[in-house]
Amino acid sequence: xxxxxxxxxxxxxxxxxxxxxxxxxxxxxxxxxxxxxxxxxxxxxxxxxxxxxxxxxxxxxxxxxxxxxxxxxxxxxxxxxxxxxxxxxxxxxxxxxxxxxxxxxxxxxxxxxxxxxxxxxxxxxxxxxxxxxxxxxxxxxxxxxxxxxxxxxxxxxx
Amino acid sequence: xxxxxxxxxxxxxxxxxxxxxxxxxxxxxxxxxxxxxxxxxxxxxxxxxxxxxxxxxxxxxxxxxxxxxxxxxxxxxxxxxxxxxxxxxxxxxxxxxxxxxxxxxxxxxxxxxxxxxxxxxxxxxxxxxxxxxxxxxxxxxxxxxxxxxxxxxxxxxxxxxxxxxxxxxxxxxxxxxxxxxxxx
Numbered sequence: 245x246x247x248x249x250x251x252x253x254x255x256x257x258x259x260x261x262x263x264x265x266x267x268x269x270x271x272x273x274x275x276x277x278x279x280x281x282x283x284x285x286x287x288x289x290x291x292x293x294x295x296x297x298x299x300x301x302x303x304x305x306x307x308x309x310x311x312x313x314x315x316x317x318x319x320x321x322x323x324x325x326x327x328x329x330x331x332x333x334x335x336x337x338x339x340x341x342x343x344x345x346x347x348x349x350x351x352x353x354x355x356x357x358x359x360x361x362x363x364x365x366x367x368x369x370x371x372x373x374x375x376x377x378x379x380x381x382x383x384x385x386x387x388x389x390x391x392x393x394x395x396x397x398x399x400x401x402x
Numbered sequence: 403x404x405x406x407x408x409x410x411x412x413x414x415x416x417x418x419x420x421x422x423x424x425x426x427x428x429x430x431x432x433x434x435x436x437x438x439x440x441x442x443x444x445x446x447x448x449x450x451x452x453x454x455x456x457x458x459x460x461x462x463x464x465x466x467x468x469x470x471x472x473x474x475x476x477x478x479x480x481x482x483x484x485x486x487x488x489x490x491x492x493x494x495x496x497x498x499x500x501x502x503x504x505x506x507x508x509x510x511x512x513x514x515x516x517x518x519x520x521x522x523x524x525x526x527x528x529x530x531x532x533x534x535x536x537x538x539x540x541x542x543x544x545x546x547x548x549x550x551x552x553x554x555x556x557x558x559x560x561x562x563x564x565x566x567x568x569x570x571x572x573x574x575x576x577x578x579x580x581x582x583x584x585x586x
Contacts, residue, residue: 307484307492311446312437320484327486338528341444341514345481345494373438376446 270348274337275397277301277351285321285328288354292391295354302328302393303349306339306400312374314338317398319350332395339398348400352393361385406555413552416545423542430527433520443524447513456504458491467493471500474509 279301288295288302304319307327315334318327330350332339359367364385372379433442451474460466461483468478471493481494493500498513529536554563554571561567 305482305484305494307486311444312441324485325487335528338530340530341446342497342516344499376441376448 270399270401273339273398273400274332274395275351277349277397277399279351282349285319285326286323288328288391289321289326292354292356296356296391297353299351299353299396300393301349301351303347304328306343306346306348308375309339309341309343310374311341311376314340317343317348317350317395319348329390329392330395330398331392337395337398339400343400346401348398350393350395350398352395352397355392355394357390357392359388359390361387364388406558409552409555413549413556416549416552420542420545420549423538424546426523426526427542430520430523434524434527443517443521445515445517447515448510450508450510453502453507453509455507456502458485458488458504461491461502467491470502470509471495474500474511476500476511 279299281301282303283295283300285302285304288300302319304321306317307320308318310316313334315338316329316331317339318329320327330352362385364387365383368383368385369379371377430442436442453470453473456470461470463483467480467483471478471480476495479496481496483494484492486492489503489505491502491504493502495513497515498511501510501512503509525531526535526539529539554567556562557567559565563571
């Protein structure tokens, strides 16, 4: 009698744990993605204004990560040579360098970045410093408009 | 006085409990503070190697990348590949990448290793574990506050808070305000 009183809750807990809905394997950074439908990176890059300020879920391989702060990553698109940059708040979400080459789903809001020529130069200089790459100080820069995802959360496969 | 004895016991015992975590946060804090000058978590080694003239087709998965890795003296296992543009290919390894520049006929091998001690302390300091560790870190922060407050009242007399301690405490409290005034 006494044994069953102890065993019943133990078995109940074990069953509850065993019956939990299976979670996709991987590590969550920031908030766990909640959207169920993915948007193609190519669709966003083809007509970014149509997705501006919209919350989307994208999927792809992580092809680059900010080396020093882990504050951004680049996701390969569904078409050749395409990538989408995902920027997250410094120190709030930190992507590890080891995420490179892993599949990921990322949820975030599409945003537009408009840079003057000087800002584009400064961004390129910062990017080179972060990635330990050489920076050509003689290169000329034009004002640019780019689109990126303001990352809210990501699930990166282990 | 009874309250001072209790204060000193608290200060002493919380101090003992906090030593380990303080060392974790001290080491990681200094390392992360200088993130502009170095990578505090990973050691990144890069080397370039010349390649015989190659076409993209030579490196077509699944065989091509493995063959190239063997030429570079690496094991042929790779995770995946990516084409950043028509003139290059990136091969992802378990612990790094190989960038192939077809035009230059060059490969750049980048091996990434987590720094043994710093990687671990940064993992904790930057709260990568989340879950229960968040509570531990919060309790530690409160404990540090208790250490500071109880520390004010450890000694009485000229070296205590009514004497030299008052001046040193005032200097410590003023310090952040000075930097806020300077930089904000």
